[in-house]
Amino acid sequence: MPTVAVTQQIEQLIAQDAPVAIGVSGGKDSQAAALATFAYLDRKGHCGARILIHADLGSVEWKDSLQTCEILADHLGAQLIVVRRKAGGLMDRWESRWASSVERYQALSTVTLVPCWSTPAMRFCTSELKTHVITAELKRRFPGQTIVNVTGVRRAESAARSTATVADASTDGRFWSWRPLADWSEAEVFAEIHGSGLDPHPAYRVFGMSRVSCCFCIMSNVADLTAASAQPEAHETYRRMVKLECASSFAFQGSRWLGDVAPHLLGDDDRAALARAKDIAQARVAAEKRITKAMLYVKGWPTRMLTDGEADILADVRCEVSRLLGLTSHHLDRASIHQRYADLIAERDGKRIAA
Missing domain, CATH: 3.40.50.620 (HUPs)
Structure with a gap:
């Protein structure tokens, strides 16, 4: 040995x-x-x-x-x-x-929006x-x-x-x-x-898989995902995971949708929901591409106040993403976004002083 x-x-x-x-x-x-x-x-x-x-x-x-x-x-x-x-x-x-x-x-x-899946x-x-x-x-x-x-x-x-x-x-x-x-x-x-x-x-x-971890693992290849979906004990988990793909508009493995692995295990409503989720994902990604790196938070905090133009872009994106996913979001206009950034920066600075 x-x-x-x-x-x-x-x-x-x-x-x-x-x-x-x-x-x-x-x-x-x-x-x-x-x-x-x-x-x-x-x-x-x-x-x-x-x-x-x-x-x-x-x-x-x-x-x-x-x-x-x-x-x-x-x-x-x-x-x-x-x-x-x-x-x-x-x-x-x-x-x-x-x-x-x-x-x-x-x-x-x-x-x-933060993806739900581990990567x-x-x-x-x-x-x-x-x-x-x-x-x-x-x-x-x-x-x-x-x-x-x-x-x-x-x-x-x-x-x-x-x-x-x-x-x-x-x-x-x-x-x-x-x-x-x-x-x-x-x-x-x-x-x-x-x-x-x-x-x-x-x-x-028995199942013909190359690796064993979760039934459907973020590291699995298509062959293993397909083999897993063929096992009856995994069907309930499969459907639950696809429902989360549909609700979130985030594919299980980046650009690979788990719902595409075994669509025959899904009902008509779930297949329709998956198709909608893919359309929503495409529109969401397109909208969020307008957000620049400087507009993002670092470790949960804004790095600076936005310009009026940046605040308008963020407002438009937030309105679009919220509409796509049916969210009841706040801070959807220039003034409220400026106020939110100001409040967060003040809170961040307060924490730093206290520390």
Whole structure:
């Protein structure tokens, strides 16, 4: 089997019997990481706590994901901890993000509408629903200890991960993130799983998917989205996500509409709503192109007052976007926009003085 990647700092922590927590999603990489890490810890005589931890994302999860993690935990004789975001799963987060975007836009707390979906560059689906809840649970479970947090990240997965380090410490030094499979290939990952006598997630061998995460992931290619839509258990989630595309006029993957993946799963009304959403999106984007960078907020605040001409442009754009999406927006004329910018600048300056 391939070599487990390790650093001197990780070896020292293992020798000190530091607690080791392995994040498992049900996907192949975390499954193989858990198997390889446990074997390595056994060889090193590690006697500290070892746990598997799974962040449940709610309705967007495959039903087999948790079961795959449970079978893995039984195989390793390890405790499986399941954590969840208290405010709801990922679908709830996307929907609440859209509601917040509408509220902020109507109050001119943001100049343009904020998309509801997470993106490859802004993966709050990972940071908020996985990293944050897992970190909080580990701090509670192992107070005052330095924790080794294992993930199945591999450099061969993507260009973004090609420069991943084997291990690094958090700012406060409480956590060491360890990536033991950093240099493994996909074939080596599946070999590790099959060599253990376990099966990988059914999504690989039954559904025909190349990766396992959410049923419909922001990182998925068309083939995986299509394969996911063929599974009856994903149909309700699919329709709910398409409804959010229609309500928001933001496609799930930038310019790729999830509603186009399996339109046969939608009713006539939903297909009509999707067509309208695409028209609205095109008109919204065209309108917002008139807004210059200088008119935008930076970190939630205006950088300066607008000129009369800029205020007139913003008023026209806000009227158009509000009409398109049926929003009840305020500050739709030059005078009220000037006043809103002035109030925000005063509030910003007040906060800076107080700080």
